[in-house]
Amino acid sequence: MPYKWDFxxxxxxxxxxxxxxxxxxxxxxxxILIGVVIGLVICFGRLSPFRVINGLARAYQxxxxxxxxxxxxxxxxYALPLLIGVTIENYVAAMLTLSxxxxxxxSEIFRGGILSIEKGQTEAAKAIAMSDRQVxxxxxxxxxxxxxxxxxxxxxxxxxxxxxxxxxxxxxxxxYMAAVVNGQTYRPLEAFSVVALLYFVVLFPMTQAADYVxxxxxxxx
Numbered sequence: 594m595p596y597k598w599d600f601x602x603x604x605x606x607x608x609x610x611x612x613x614x615x616x617x618x619x620x621x622x623x624x625i626l627i628g629v630v631i632g633l634v635i636c637f638g639r640l641s642p643f644r645v646i647n648g649l650a651r652a653y654q655x656x657x658x659x660x661x662x663x664x665x666x667x668x669x670x671y672a673l674p675l676l677i678g679v680t681i682e683n684y685v686a687a688m689l690t691l692s693x694x695x696x697x698x699x700s701e702i703f704r705g706g707i708l709s710i711e712k713g714q715t716e717a718a719k720a721i722a723m724s725d726r727q728v729x730x731x732x733x734x735x736x737x738x739x740x741x742x743x744x745x746x747x748x749x750x751x752x753x754x755x756x757x758x759x760x761x762x763x764x765x766x767x768x769y770m771a772a773v774v775n776g777q778t779y780r781p782l783e784a785f786s787v788v789a790l791l792y793f794v795v796l797f798p799m800t801q802a803a804d805y806v807x808x809x810x811x812x813x814x
Contacts, residue, residue, distance in 0.1 A: 596782065603783040606774045613770030614791055620766060621753045624691035628752070631696025636703040650700070657697035663758050666690045670762045687759040695752050702744045706737035739810060746803035750796050767791060 638650030657665065670686035681689075710733045718728045760769035771788040775781045 598783060599780060600783050600787070602778045603774055603780050603787060606770075606777065609770045609774055610767070610787060610791065613765060613767035613788075614795075616764070617753070617756050617766045620687060620691060620756045620759065620764070621749075623688055624695050624756075625749055625752055627688070627692035628695030628699050631692060632699025632703055635696060635700035636707070639700065639704050640707065654697045654700060657694050658701075662690070662694050662755055663761065665694060666758060666762055683759075683762045683764050686762060687764045691752070691755065691759070694755070695748070698748050699745070702741050702748060703737070705744075706741035707733055709740055710736050743803045743807040743810070746799060746806065750799050750803070753796060753799075754792065 635650045635653055638646050639654070641647050641650070666686065669690045670681060670683060673686075674681050714732055714736075715728055718732050723731070756766050757768035759766055760772065763769065765773075767788055771784045775784040778784065
């Protein structure tokens with residue numbers, strides 16, 4: 594007997610989906626903003642001539658890029674409180690983990706963009722008596738920003754999808770709300786299909802924007 598779809602039952606809980614989508618946006622935007630700050634700090638740490646600073650920055654990158662985000666969420670929510678003796682709320686653990694995870698990838702994106710700028714430009718700028726700071730902020734950063742923009746957008750798309758994992762620590766974002774609606778309606782196909790559609794509607798324009806920016810950069814080059 595073929596399955597009979599019934600979205601009307603699920604859509605009665607549209608307010609839960611709307612709230613979950615709002616929280617997904619909030620965690621995505623918040624973790625991106627914090628992740629950018631962390632990424633810049635770690636990026637300049639990787640570019641530092643001091644071995645200790647460079648080593649610490651690289652260690653941070655490798656830890657967060659080489660371990661699953663799901664495991665990190667579990668560690669910060671369940672294990673870290675045991676070490677420090679302080680309870681960490683689920684929303685704090687979620688934002689902290691997402692931000693640190695994003696920062697590790699943004700830092701490498703930024704570093705790659707800076708290193709892609711030809712050394713001749715730095716030498717020419719110093720030849721006209723520009724300081725290292727002026728060279729970085731007036732010559733290198735503006736060009737690096739354009740080059741890393743497509744990668745930055747793509748990583749931000751991934752970050753939006755990564756928020757679905759915070760449902761495992763009972764943060765009420767979109768995937769968690771789908772599970773709640775399924776528990777009320779016993780309609781998993783419809784509930785998670787709605788969530789999949791919402792993710793697609795939000796992320797498809799972002800991926801197209803990244804492709805457009807990348808195409809414009811190739812044309813301008």
